[in-house]
Amino acid sequence: MDFGDDVMDGGSDAQRRKKRYHRHTPRQIQQLEAMFKECPHPDENQRMQLSRELGLEPRQIKFWFQNRRTQMKAQHERQDNCFLRAENDKIRCENIAMREALRSVICPTCGGPPVADDYFDEQKLRMENARLKEELDRVSSLTSKYLGRPITQLPPAQAALSMSSLDLSVGGLGSPSLDLDLLSGGSSGYPPFHLPMSVSEMxxxxxxxxxxxxxxxxxxxxxxxxxxxxxxxxxxxxxxxxxxxxxxxxxxxxxxxxxxxxxxxxxxxxxxxxxxxxxxxxxxxxxxxxxxxxxxxxxxxxxxxxxxxxxxxxxxxxxxxxxxxxxxxxxxxxxxxxxxxxxxxxxxxxxxxxxxxxxxxxxxxxxxxxxxxxxxxxxxxxxxxxxxxxxxxxxxxxxxxxxxxxxxxxxxxxxxxxxxxxxxxxxxxxxxxxxxCLVPAGMPHRDIAVAGVTPEGKRSMMKLSQRMVSSFCASLSASQLHRWTTLSGPSDVGVRVTVHRSTDPGQPSGVVLSAATSIWLPVPCDRVFAFVRDEHRRSQWDVLSHGNPVQEVSRIPNGSHPGNCISLLRGLNASQNSMLILQESCTDGTGSLVVYAPIDIPAANVVMSGEDPSAIPLLPSGFTILPDGRPGAPSSSSAGGPLVGSPAAAGSLVTVAFQILVSSLPSSRLNAESVATVNSLISTTVEQIKAALNCASH
CATH class of the missing domain: 3.30.530.20 (START domain)
Known part of the structure; x- marks a missing residue:
């Protein structure tokens, strides 16, 4: 099928219907676009000159410019409508903010509600919103129809009012105040990204x-x-x-x-x-x-x-x-x-x-x-x-x-x-x-035998772990709608935090605090990966294990590399007997991931029996490990490896991230103690990793 501009030549309707699309060459399109920028309305002489230069009929030139002007007009109208929608959203937010403020107004004399409180009832506010919307639509129509495009020349819309319920003053963290927005996705005050819902026929x-x-x-x-x-x-x-x-x-x-x-x-x-x-x-x-x-x-x-x-x-x-x-x-x-x-x-x-x-x-x-x-x-x-x-x-x-x-x-x-x-x-x-690995004949079977684990249980465990990894990766996004606030902790590692209200059935319901920091280590990526995924050395960095060892009770390989696997870990002290740790580790030549989340024994039994794990709540934490990209530095160490700190040593970029359920009540407020706790948790984890890898001075 050919795509291009529809060339409307003379003839009957049947001939027009049979007429195939004409595809212009890139050179023709380039010259037509260049001419359009200089003169969107070429006269007959200009069209004849283009016809001779490009080998096209004058009628083709004429219709191309007509179509191009129509496309440009449609684009301008879409931009105008986008701006007007943003203005409408701004007015709506201001209206809601005023309503919330008026609900808490009290009379300074008697301490009761104001006399004219009935004026601001919800029905009248709805009527006012409807009137504003009609006015906005009328102005939009007049603008696009009669006045050209002056509305896009107005100053850009200010960010919508933040309706966050979270206002926090953090003492002792190097910042006088910390404003974290609990609206969808993080602390950004920007309106959502409005993508086009469809592409026009033109x-x-x-x-x-x-x-x-x-x-x-x-x-x-x-x-x-x-x-x-x-x-x-x-x-x-x-x-x-x-x-x-x-x-x-x-x-x-x-x-x-x-x-x-x-x-x-x-x-x-x-x-x-x-x-x-x-x-x-x-x-x-x-x-x-x-x-x-x-x-x-x-x-x-x-x-x-x-x-x-x-x-x-x-x-x-x-x-x-x-x-x-x-x-x-x-x-x-x-x-x-x-x-x-x-x-x-x-x-x-x-x-x-x-x-x-x-x-x-x-x-x-x-x-x-x-x-x-x-x-x-x-x-x-x-x-x-x-x-x-x-x-x-x-x-x-x-x-x-x-x-x-x-x-x-x-x-x-x-x-x-x-x-x-x-x-x-x-x-x-x-x-x-x-x-x-989900196909029996796909990969070698190296599972550690666990009583009662069936092929369905393996599939269920891999499905749960995949959701855990996807959730962890998404939590580290640094988009415009998922913004991070920087703290300065006692070890000055630059901890960044963000919060959101979790309503996803795959996460605990409530207020979730995410915290992360990125550091450079003068250690090859494969060495860092081997250290953080080794259950025998986990107590050297896992602050929450309190120095107690853990034991791997189940392993499912999910790749040819021995480090690519899903594990169930169990703490060996009495206080940890009711909880297990689901962990997935994966690596290749470009980087590594180690992601884990606590799950209780009933949830583990659900997974092992092959039932649907989609309702099991997970709050994953973990590590990302990437090569530092320095010229000439190898991506992995050889036997023994270069000396740590030497110019030839390969370095790693390590991100440490935790997610903590601050409160199970979605309407609760974050307090300074929670932020200080997670700040200390990450700082201590980083210090212990550096000490264990003999690079504490870096």
Whole structure:
């Protein structure tokens, strides 16, 4: 199927219906766009000149400009409507705030309610809100119809009033006050991110054309040789100058700006899953998040533009995602992008991604549009004879750094390793190995025998652990709607906290306090991973174990690496006999995770018997371990390893995170004692890890 501009030539209605779409070439579109920026209404002479230069009929030129002006007008109207909705939300919040304030008004003379209190009853407030909404809709209609676009030139809307019930003064923590918002997702005062609910009919041909060009470019990049890709630190990195020349982007570097850097990488490897299974995962936003919890903090399908054969070949969807590095000091990257699936030939598939412009997102903050975008990226997937697939992954982004990158993560981010192709592919291989463990013939059986554990019990335990890991990874997001407040504790490790009200059936109900800190250790990643997952050494860092040992009572392998497993741990002292610890550890060449959560014995029995574990509440804590990305530093130690602190020693970026149920009452307030407790807990844990790894002075 061809996508493009519909060329309306003369003739009967039947001829018009049979007329196929005409697809303009990229060069034609580029010159038409350039002319549109200079003159949106070209006269007849200008259209004739363009016709001769581009080899198009004057009527095609005329209709292209008409369609382009219509698209631009629709875009402007959407921006106006977005602003007006934000204004409406602001008025509604102010109205609610006034109502709450008036409920607590008292007469200074008698201490009773004011005489005119009946004036502010709920029914009258509803009527006032309805009147305001009608007025706002009327102004919106007049603006878009008669007055052009003056409303978007008004000052940007202020942040909505924070209706937090949490006001806390923390003494002795280095901060005079700590304001934490318990509204959805964290302490941000920004209104929610309003994504478009669907794509208009006028935009669909343009987006389809964009996706088609992205697919062609992806295939060329995936199959290109050494002229486009160079080896750097054992990885294939994009040669940006060659890319600009090969893909006809002269002077592209001059438009990027000093605060924009390019991340381009490629990697390939075998994945233990069929090509069709991988395609289904890519096209489903829920599975996409489930497979990559350590990279994708949030994703959803905005609109299905084309539903191809069985939802696969020739499918085109508009998706939104947030990518993170699982540290409170690294902001998430947000993209709205097109994902296009095509079956190139039997057993060979391609998935192409390309960003679409969402200027309304930046207008929410009164900031200029971000130049961060996902350039043509994706992967080629080839079926292999043994049921596995060969995946060639290409990542290509232009990232605008609006805020300075935290010193700890600067090398990792600027090298492109944080979200590079090798990290995506390693995470995919690990996730597919985990899925294969659910199949009896998939992986070697190395379970430690436990009485009464059935295959159904194993599946239930893996399902519960997967939910635990996904919840832990999501809790470390540093998005605009999940913001962290920094404390300064006695060890000055920079503890960051955030709170939310939990109503999820998979979490304890009430107020949950999340706290985390990120540190650098002059120790290789594999050594840190082996230390924190070793049950025999857990008492050296686990403050809550009070120095008592723990015992592994069950283990389920979920990968080829011996460190990839799910364990049930039991404390050996009498006070811990009623609780177990569910722990999952996983590692690959790009990083490691150790996540754990306490569960009681009745819940463990439910899991072991194979029942549905979705109602078991979990509050996970744990560690993320990433290489520091320093040039020339190996990612793992050899036998004995380099001396700690030497220039050649590989370093690790370790994030320590805890979640604590402050109160089981959703309406309760957080107190200073809870914050001080979790601050001390993380500080002590960090100090003990450093001491155990002989790097306390760093």
């Amino acid at each position: 935009e669909r041909p343009m987006m389809a054309e964009m996706a088609t060009r992205a697919m062609d470019e992806l295939i060329r990049m995936a199959q290109a040789g050494e002229h486009l890709w160079v080896k750097a630190g054992g990885r294939e990195v994009l040669n940006v100058d060659t890319y600009d020349s090969v893909f006809a982007k002269p002077g592209a570097a001059s438009f990027r700006g000093p605060d924009v850097h390019v991340e381009g990488s490629r990697d390939s490897g075998l994945v233990f899953m069929s090509a069709v299974g991988l395609v289904d995962m890519f096209m489903d936003s829920s599975k996409w998040t489930e497979f990559f919890p350590a990279i994708v903090s949030k994703a959803r399908t905005v609109d299905v533009l084309v539903n191809g054969m069985a939802g696969r070949s020739e499918s085109l969807v508009l998706m939104y995602e947030e990518l993170h590095v699982m540290s409170p000091v690294v902001p998430t990257r947000e993209f709205c992008f097109l994902r296009y699936c095509r079956q190139i030939e039997r057993g060979l598939w391609a998935i192409a991604d390309i960003s679409v412009d969402l200027q309304q997102h930046d207008a929410r903050f009164g900031a200029p549009p971000s130049r961060s975008c996902r350039l043509p990226s994706g992967c080629l997937i080839a079926d292999m004879a043994d049921g596995s697939s060969k995946v060639t992954w290409v990542e290509h982004m232009e990232i605008e750094d609006r805020v300075p990158i935290h010193l700890l993560y600067r090398d990792l981010i600027l090298s492109g390793a944080a979200l590079g192709a090798h990290r995506w592919l390693a995470a995919l291989q690990r996730a597919c190995e985990r899925c294969a």
